Amino acid sequence: MTRTPPAELTVGQVAARSGVAVSALHFYEEKGLISSRRTSGNQRRYPRETLRRVAAIRVAQRVGIPLRMVKEAFATLPDGRTPDREDWARLSAAWCDELDTRIEQLTRLRNSLADCIGCGCLSLDRCLLRNRDDRLGEQGSGPRRLFTRAVREEEDRANLRIH
Known part of the structure; x- marks a missing residue:
């Protein structure tokens, strides 16, 4: 049955x-x-x-x-x-575009994990070479080197909505 x-x-x-x-x-x-x-x-x-x-x-x-x-x-x-x-x-x-962006971001993170990430701390010796005087800070907040272009563009759009 x-x-x-x-x-x-x-x-x-x-x-x-x-x-x-x-x-x-x-x-x-x-x-x-x-x-x-x-x-x-x-x-x-x-x-x-x-x-x-x-x-x-x-x-x-x-x-x-x-x-x-x-x-x-x-x-x-x-x-x-x-x-x-x-x-x-x-x-x-x-969702493939979203996944591609994440893959790019994770790859960038993996490849630069031990390097300057552009956070603005300027405490690592390499930051003086890679981010002298926190030039990356002019592009926005956060670890600028780890953000993908898509993430930066989304952040810029969000900032425009706020202002």
Whole structure:
């Protein structure tokens, strides 16, 4: 006899099946990444496809995609549906630029970790050669040599919005 899986799952069932803590599921729901309905006893019930949404969230987080971007990607799906195979291919492809930026930044960090990072401290002997008189400080705050062009451009746009 074949047993039909339930159409809706409790928060505990979603947590057990997805490997995500109940508190994380509540957080995802608070951020609008997943949704549930409430029973008459005020208990959460999640549609079974929530497991796929949580899996997509976890994969995105694992590679460093911010939840903000995951939410934006999910918002492109019609009627808030759960991503299918084609949706996932499209959504994950859209994150490639973000991942390339992160890879570039991590590579730059790895290659210059023992060198001047342009923070402005001027305490390392090499900084006097690489960042004399804190010239990099004119470009903005933070470790300027570690920031990729994309990060610097995003920072510049943010500064323009503030001012």
